[in-house]
Amino acid sequence: MPNHGICYHPISRTLGQQHPLIGDALERIMHRLMILISFVARELLRTG
Numbered sequence: 001m002p003n004h005g006i007c008y009h010p011i012s013r014t015l016g017q018q019h020p021l022i023g024d025a026l027e028r029i030m031h032r033l034m035i036l037i038s039f040v041a042r043e044l045l046r047t048g
Helices: 010-018 020-047
Strands: none
Touching: none
16 A cells, blocks of 8 residues: 555654554554545535
């Protein structure tokens, strides 16, 4: 799974330094959210 660099937020980075597992999970969640948001936005633009 390619990393697009979207999910590098300061919060997840600082968390990742303290708790690697939490940071990794946060990165994955943020990545999924970004994909979902872009998908929904594309659908809305196409239909509306």
